Amino acid sequence: MTTKRDILVTGATGQQGGAVARALLAKGHSVKALTRSPDGKAARQLAAAGAEIVAGDLFDAASIIKAASGVDTMFLMGTMTEAGMEEETRQGILAADAAKSAGVGHLVYSSVADANKKTGIPHFESKYLVEQHIERLGIPYTISAPVAFMENFAAPWSLGALAQGAHAFAVPAKRPLQLVALADIGAFVAALAERRERVFGKRFDFAGDELSGEEQAKVLSQAIGRPIGYQEIPIAMARQQSEDAALMFEWFDSVGYDVDIPALHKEFQEVRWHSFADWARAFDWSMLDRSAA
Numbered sequence: 001m002t003t004k005r006d007i008l009v010t011g012a013t014g015q016q017g018g019a020v021a022r023a024l025l026a027k028g029h030s031v032k033a034l035t036r037s038p039d040g041k042a043a044r045q046l047a048a049a050g051a052e053i054v055a056g057d058l059f060d061a062a063s064i065i066k067a068a069s070g071v072d073t074m075f076l077m078g079t080m081t082e083a084g085m086e087e088e089t090r091q092g093i094l095a096a097d098a099a100k101s102a103g104v105g106h107l108v109y110s111s112v113a114d115a116n117k118k119t120g121i122p123h124f125e126s127k128y129l130v131e132q133h134i135e136r137l138g139i140p141y142t143i144s145a146p147v148a149f150m151e152n153f154a155a156p157w158s159l160g161a162l163a164q165g166a167h168a169f170a171v172p173a174k175r176p177l178q179l180v181a182l183a184d185i186g187a188f189v190a191a192l193a194e195r196r197e198r199v200f201g202k203r204f205d206f207a208g209d210e211l212s213g214e215e216q217a218k219v220l221s222q223a224i225g226r227p228i229g230y231q232e233i234p235i236a237m238a239r240q241q242s243e244d245a246a247l248m249f250e251w252f253d254s255v256g257y258d259v260d261i262p263a264l265h266k267e268f269q270e271v272r273w274h275s276f277a278d279w280a281r282a283f284d285w286s287m288l289d290r291s292a293a
Helices: 015-026 041-049 061-068 085-102 122-137 150-154 156-163 182-199 213-224 235-241 243-254 261-267 276-282 287-292
Strands: 006-009 030-035 052-055 073-076 107-110 141-146 166-169 176-180 202-206 209-212 229-232
Touching (some): 006 015, 052 061, 073 182, 107 182, 141 182, 150 276, 166 213, 213 276
Parallel strands (some): 107 141
Antiparallel strands (some): 176 209
């Protein structure tokens, strides 16, 4: 029988943190959900699912130490999109220090796959700075490092093109890309929390599936029930929106994630890994009709 853990989840009302909190609750663990918006809809939904909602901010060490009091595990993730990369690093370091001060017995930090391989991608390297700091803290830790999210293809910035029949992405059509479903991120972090001592000091890159843009478009066509074609976004256009994102897309094309997916899935059989087709079939695509309206 798995030992019941008391776990503090930061970013609990966001996509990834929410997936982690739900997976932990489903496994019977006790979850404290740290959020800056304890009265928000996402917090209320987590509370209804059994989480204890605690107000706090990753820039406020005192609030983290208070929230982490009495927990044996902490899931830490930053918020680059809101805070910016330099602030995300500062936030992660401050929160990790707070975890140590609170005596947390296992810190699971959410980074990104290959952040430790000098990719030159700013938002990968900002996370790796936090990883390095955590390694030096002298506390039990594990690095959880997912590849790109399947849910990115159903994000607001993707829906307009999809509604018009195009799966648009800034890599060549035949270039394979490794992907993971948010539900699998949650389940993987739950597995790390449960394995505890067996994963101390380890870093895990993980993925659920690998397929090219053309192959993704075929899967989406079947799942959505209408023809979806792949459209390569010119890298120059991506660069106009974000230099950081353009560097990532160029890296996807020239290097790319390299998780040994069969070996990983064999090692973590307790995770019900989703293929891209599994994920696409289960997703509610009715939002495309609303997007096109």
